[in-house]
Amino acid sequence: MSKSLLKGNIAVCEGAIKAGCRCFFGYPITPQNEIPDYLSWRMPEVGGTFLQAESEVAAINMVYGASCAGARALTTSSSPGISLMQEGISYLVGAELPAVIVNVARGGPGLGNIAPSQSDYFQATKGGGHGDYSLLVLAPWSVQEMFELTYDAFDLSDRYRIPAMVLTDGILGQMMEPVDFDTREEASSPPKPWITDGAKGRKKNIINSLYIDPDVLYQHNLKLRARFEEARREEIRYEEHLTEDADIVLVAYGTSARTAYSACEAARERGFKVGMFRPITLSPFPEERLSQLAEQCRGLVTVEMSLGQLVYDVRLCSQGRPVHLVSKTAGLIPEVGDVIEVIQEHFALEEARSG
């Protein structure tokens, strides 16, 4: 099968359409504008709805309404816009509504800038809005994965009735790579008995997140958590590179994993046995496998486009091994040299001793 050369943002659109998403609601923000621009004609072409909302607040609530009606619905935005959506995302979680949200993240805080960033990791993986909850969060590192993981996000979100977020950044959104669309089958929204599409021949359905009795709300919270824990058992995804004999394991996702990948070879040329662990599901996080790797290695290094957020999850899996951080943020990207520097600083002496 021939491949198409396209931008990551367009791959997101085609992943959604192949998954049977026929509803998009969004508000303009850089660096994800290719998505609404493209879907404004592509959605009507496949018989779907494209609607430019008056705000991100409205967009996420339109997604809420479309999901209530049984559709696979998508919104995309970038960091400040995703902040505005947090209330709506919390309501989606509380009402057990599937939806897919793509964050093509940029530098922050505040207006920040429009350059790529991973500084929304906490917001994406630790709740983001009010209440006890976790989203399903997928992190692509290539344009091919922008397509595949957007597609998969719809399946996962429908299966667990938890909103799924694709956490990516301006580089992956803007860059072009060949994509093979045949890795996924045409799909459509599965039957959902709980939707509000008219109480014909059945009792009325109610979609709600209000449970005024604390005992009842507690049980509801436990039910939501149990579903997330099921996803933790069933849906963990990660990729490893040169970890079999690694003394040092780099941990990185998305764009910075591309740096980490290149750094493995560069470090090995300098005599360090370095491998890479790339979480693909950031939430649930692949704790079990990373803990096993930690047991086998001498130290871990996270490579992040933030001041250090992923590093907190890695420390929880470190099994007492040292965890170091290669950090660039605000739109800057860690380079291979930055990774080598940290490795040399923390492991060279040890290397000499053990050598």
Add this chain to the structure above:
Amino acid sequence: MKKVFERPQSLSENCFHYCPGCGHGVAHRLVAEVIDELGIMERTVGICPVGCAVYAYDYFECDMIEASHGRAPAVATGAKRVLPGHIVFTYQGDGDLAAIGIGEMIHAAARGENFTTIFINNGVYGMTQGQMAPTTPIGQKTTTSPSGRSISQEGNPIKVCELLNAIDGPAYLARVAITSPKTIARARRCIRKAFEVQLAGQGFSLVEVLTSCPTYWHLSPAEALAYIEENVIPAFPLGEFRVPAGTAAPVAAHAPA
């Protein structure tokens, strides 16, 4: 024996939780009667956001969605775009629609989204115990305007029908009261018309219902109804502000105070 009065099928047997003299019970019943009359219960989806009527999902027998504060028009937009053949209505209070949700309301109306909004205007935030609303009349005391709303301090009330009538999108806009059997009968006709406009695919329809909150107006139910007649209607004139082209001309819109 012939039955001359019964509960509408679209209304459940649950007891309302509303305070004595509150207008929500009457407004719920009018909406339910219209849904019954039009025979649309099985394809109707109602949306009730945060406010005193947040439990409306316990009272209406059609499919119901609870929405976040102010966002019902956005939720309705999403649902109706997926289900264009269904009947979608929002049931919103004045704080919800005219304060936090005014943006979503204006834009849904401007797009001419084909759903119906029942807008309950009682001039206070009832659920949070009586704060000033965007529609609180000048002079009215609330927990957050203890000296009475003034133009200089709190500013002027927002007249939603007049505001929406300034944009081209809406197909039907009416303001009614439910203070007497006569005004209630009138309100019912306007609510029916709003749903008929939606059924005909003519676009956005809204009925603003002036009603009372005896609890937070600190008046008896009877005094509260008199207050509407004497103080609220002069500031918020009743009438049809917009009707679809080709139908009867608006009735008594912009009636002088």
